[in-house]
Amino acid sequence: MQRPQTVVFTDLDGTFLDHETYQPGPALEALEELLAVGVAVYFCSAKTRVEQQAIANEFRVDVGFVVENGAAIYATAGAATVFGMPYAQVREALHNAAAACGAAVRGYGDMDVAEVMEHTGLDERRAQYARQREFTESFVIESGEPYELSQAMGELGLRLQRGSRFWTAQGEHDKGMAVRHVTTQLGPNAESFGLGDFDNDLEMLTAVDTPMLVQQHDGTWRDLHVEDMVRLSGIGPVGWCSGAELVLRRHNAR
Numbered sequence: 597m598q599r600p601q602t603v604v605f606t607d608l609d610g611t612f613l614d615h616e617t618y619q620p621g622p623a624l625e626a627l628e629e630l631l632a633v634g635v636a637v638y639f640c641s642a643k644t645r646v647e648q649q650a651i652a653n654e655f656r657v658d659v660g661f662v663v664e665n666g667a668a669i670y671a672t673a674g675a676a677t678v679f680g681m682p683y684a685q686v687r688e689a690l691h692n693a694a695a696a697c698g699a700a701v702r703g704y705g706d707m708d709v710a711e712v713m714e715h716t717g718l719d720e721r722r723a724q725y726a727r728q729r730e731f732t733e734s735f736v737i738e739s740g741e742p743y744e745l746s747q748a749m750g751e752l753g754l755r756l757q758r759g760s761r762f763w764t765a766q767g768e769h770d771k772g773m774a775v776r777h778v779t780t781q782l783g784p785n786a787e788s789f790g791l792g793d794f795d796n797d798l799e800m801l802t803a804v805d806t807p808m809l810v811q812q813h814d815g816t817w818r819d820l821h822v823e824d825m826v827r828l829s830g831i832g833p834v835g836w837c838s839g840a841e842l843v844l845r846r847h848n849a850r
């Protein structure tokens with residue numbers, strides 16, 4: 597009988613990657629160890645496919661991608677599963693919703709690379725990757741009430757999500773939905789683990805068998821209410837390594 601599959605979903609910024617340097621440090625070796633024993637790993641974040649692919653290429657790791665808040669899954673074998681709405685459609689609906697409630701919004705699609713760099717602090721290459729969106733629009737609200745905008749968006753089939761710098765407009769999907777889909781595809785005996793650091797990881801962490809939280813850059817754990825959450829010692833990638841050890845122990849015991 598084939599060995600039951602183990603799968604790990606990980607957030608990137610502040611979790612696998614250091615909050616300041618965007619480097620995985622010791623977590624890279626821990627990730628390689630997981631892959632070497634046959635554990636499947638998925639990046640799972642708000643980042644675009646191009647951004648996640650660039651990170652995987654940079655560190656030469658063969659992982660799957662859950663992109664743009666669960667809008668699509670790209671497995672390592674190349675198969676794609678899409679839950680999101682096409683980007684052009686999201687943008688059109690967002691601008692219609694803003695017009696309907698008298699709000700003014702400005703999205704990545706309205707900005708050039710320089711303006712995205714200014715808003716995000718990303719370098720030019722990363723800002724270009726971040727602009728290659730397929731399913732969700734990140735934007736700033738220049739005037740108007742978020743609550744009213746969210747109501748108007750809802751009528752057009754869009755969800756409004758709050759991020760640290762931007763608001764996001766997207767279809768009816770979330771990271772948890774995508775995580776459950778991947779896990780179900782792996783069969784009834786698959787065991788899933790999730791690694792995150794912040795509020796935007798809540799849906800992913802709720803959807804896995806073993807949710808794990810790394811410490812934030814100030815050394816605290818975000819106060820997230822998820823049943824049986826494992827609080828790992830270590831900030832970002834350092835905590836990630838302890839999480840990987842736990843995954844390895846469980847995987848090897850199966």
Ligand SMILES: [Mg+2]
Binds near residue numbers: 607
């Ligand atoms: Mg994070």
